[in-house]
Amino acid sequence: xxxxxxxxxxxxxxxxxLMVAIFTYHFFIKYKECGDVMESLKYAGRxxxx
Numbered sequence: 001x002x003x004x005x006x007x008x009x010x011x012x013x014x015x016x017x018l019m020v021a022i023f024t025y026h027f028f029i030k031y032k033e034c035g036d037v038m039e040s041l042k043y044a045g046r047x048x049x050x
Contacts, residue, residue, distance in 0.1 A: 023048040 027044035031037065 019048055 023044045026047045027040050030043040031040040034040065
């Protein structure tokens with residue numbers, strides 16, 4: 001089973017929206033810091049999944 005579908009079916013939509021907001025926030029913080037998109041995506045992904 002797809003982990004994203006499992007997550008959204010168990011915990012409902014508000015938690016998914018919260019994760020998107022956290023990801024976007026950390027992405028832009030890191031992007032303003034270093035200017036590299038790939039590095040910012042990796043950083044935001046790590047922080048969001050913690």
